Amino acid sequence: MSDAVSPIQILRMSGDTAVGTPRIVFGLFDGPDAVADAQSVALSVVEVGNAEAEPVWQGPAKNYSDYEVPYWVAYPTIPSPGFWGVTAEVALADGRTVSSQFTLEVNAESESVTIGEPAPLSENRTLATEPDISKLNSGNDPDPAFYQLTVADAVASGKATVVGFITPGLCETRWCAPVLNSVATVRNEVGDAANFIHIEVYEDFQALTYVPEMAEWGLQSEPYIFVLDGDGQVTASLPGPVSPRELTQALNQVLP
Template structure:
């Protein structure tokens, strides 16, 4: 058993609710008051805030976590300043827990399984572009953010505590753990499975491209072929689910720009498709963010997503939330090299 303060229990329950009911990709664990990188009751007193202690939260970006191979993206946020932390040599540790013990004597029972993984520090450039009346495009640079990406194999479903296993840091720090709910099966299509044969609204179905695209400027070429047609034509396909205009996660614009860059380089050898996750008519008329049917077809409850589909119609790679240009280049190289001859 591990003694954990009532405040961390409340936080873990809240985060669990966020994972199971929200479409946001950045659950917040900032109300927690416990950090125990070794999950040892000997360190419980260190969870109490003290002068000179830097309190850091793990802000999870990935929400669709299931048994098997996972790409977990997260950020480290300094609690007091609410700023992102950039540190080298960060690793994570996952420990499976019995969530029912939350209610028993303010304790969390571990189930004897733990997994460790290194994390890659990624710098993500942020910005957005808009179209001027004269037809020119202007890009606004919003600086960069630093996130961490871990590739990790999770053997069992259930509740796991994620915590920072090591960090290069000389000052006193207090890193709060976060709770993740690992599903038996992924909500989104798994790697190697057949891509869903969905059909979305195309340019030919609307009077104005802005009915199906909030990009500035939009790319008409990404709205000329349906998903089902692209999957059947023996060409690789790249699909980006992103809403630069109504993004809950605040990362859609950057992801769409990265996919646009990929399109400029490789559009002759693959189909590129952009899907707006929400009904734009309802969104623009203050009727809420209602997911379009294609989002339901693909089991997506967050945004943005990028899928790479090989020429046989199978999912080759997928990325939820923040993604790097190098990850996209590697993923595209894989589907290009496996084209049907």
């Protein structure tokens, strides 16, 4: 049985939700504190405004605790655009099960490049075209290894590629700033088996104007990670927080 009043609040950590099986990312919070010891989360999705509707999807969410803010991911099946209500049954470490709700606004199509589509052959800035690395990364101590290739170069290499649209120094939340750290961790593990590219979201850190690749990839927000296979097709689209373990799982699908 669930408690009548849940102490748990659910915070969505990604947007751009479209019909199909979108990646839904959320965190569990008790007031300002992240709930790190929840044992499981089961979701049920129903159409908003239809009190007698049966759930269109029910299933578990998966926990990723190897990140600064623990988060949960589910891939519910959403049959049509509109507003959908989600009930989460959260099993806590003390043995209680509590219920919490949130709403999904689902679009007919994703705004961004989607799984199965060819990646845009972007000619993003590299150290060859912009030698001042401080203009390629808004954070501290940027790693030159992320700025060696354009996306076009990476696709031409025939290797799997990870492309991250991230602004590490200007991100305003705890769940987006560490994404580049996740990418670096995975790059250190796989070495030269894949290409790794960071595209800084902003072209101008004062005016906060987006780089042209944001529009080219259909992005309205960050962080956003894409995994490409050796032919340059998108095989994973990961908006919001991404832990090393989740990125490794996505990349392993396309590594030799």
